[in-house]
Amino acid sequence: MGYHHFIGNGLNRSEKIQAWIVNELLNSKIPNEKRESSIQWELKHSSGVIQLARLLAQKRNLNEELAVVAAGLHDVHVIVNGTYDNHARLGAQIAKPMLEQSGQFSNGEIKQICDGIGNHSDKHLYSSDPFVELIKDADCFDCFFYGDKVYDYKDPSVLKHYYKRIIKIREEAGLPVKTCFSERIKVLGD
Numbered sequence: 001m002g003y004h005h006f007i008g009n010g011l012n013r014s015e016k017i018q019a020w021i022v023n024e025l026l027n028s029k030i031p032n033e034k035r036e037s038s039i040q041w042e043l044k045h046s047s048g049v050i051q052l053a054r055l056l057a058q059k060r061n062l063n064e065e066l067a068v069v070a071a072g073l074h075d076v077h078v079i080v081n082g083t084y085d086n087h088a089r090l091g092a093q094i095a096k097p098m099l100e101q102s103g104q105f106s107n108g109e110i111k112q113i114c115d116g117i118g119n120h121s122d123k124h125l126y127s128s129d130p131f132v133e134l135i136k137d138a139d140c141f142d143c144f145f146y147g148d149k150v151y152d153y154k155d156p157s158v159l160k161h162y163y164k165r166i167i168k169i170r171e172e173a174g175l176p177v178k179t180c181f182s183e184r185i186k187v188l189g190d
Contacts, residue, residue, distance in 0.1 A: 013104040014068040021046050021072050024079055035082035042079055045142060046072055053138035059172070062134055066109055069099075070116035070135050092118030124161035141169050148180050160188040 006019040025039050025046075032038045037045075053071030057064040076098075077091035078084055092114040099110045116135035119127065123136050143150045144166045151162045163181045170178065 012065075013102070014065045014072070016102070016104075017069050017072050018050065021076075021079060028079075028082075030082040035078075036084050037078065042075065046075060046079070048142035048145070049074060049138045052141045053134060055173075056134050056138055056141075056169075060130060060134060062131055063112075066113055066131070067116075067134055067138075069105075070113040070131070071138050073098075073113065074117050074120045074135055074139055076117065088121035089118050123165055124158040137165065137169050140165050141173075148178070149184075156188045160185050160190065163188070 006015055006022070011019060022043065025043050028039060032040075035042075049071045050068050053067040054064055056062075057067035073091065073095045075087060075091065076094045077087040080094060081090075095117050096110060096114050099105045099113060105113070112131055115129065116132050119125075119129075119132045120135045120139050123140055127133060140162060151159055154162065163185045167177075167181050167185075170176075170181075
């Protein structure tokens with residue numbers, strides 16, 4: 001018999017959250033036609049953000065396990081309700097009782113995770129909280145792998161900060177410069 005990941009009784013607390021996300025999406029009663037993004041997208045995106053959060057947490061010497069939990073739950077409102085309307089703040093409200101009921105997280109860890117979830121959409125705002133910034137960066141990093149103009153529906157005054165953020169993240173990761181990002185900032189006005 002082979003080894004199976006993310007099933008069984010031996011899962012650690014971040015693996016339990018990751019398994020819950022996958023199961024919630026695979027068993028969702030909200031069909032793709034009624035969702036703002038597909039179940040396929042949410043599976044792919046949540047997995048990508050988790051792995052990028054893990055990488056950034058290691059690089060920035062932050063708690064990797066909490067980063068994985070927050071990254072996995074960053075779009076929990078979308079996963080559960082199918083809509084992006086105020087999803088970051090509403091997602092933190094879904095995550096808090098879920099984490100409390102699990103009995104596996106301290107109040108301080110729950111606050112840290114929920115702060116990351118609740119603020120992840122404010123990529124145009126910069127905080128002094130490295131954990132909040134990590135969740136924003138992991139989400140932004142993943143989204144820009146799907147195209148250079150993935151966020152272009154946003155208000156231009158906000159959008160330029162997304163481009164500034166991805167330039168900084170790519171530099172931190174040692175990735176080559178993509179001039180299209182700095183060119184977009186020029187068009188949007190610095």
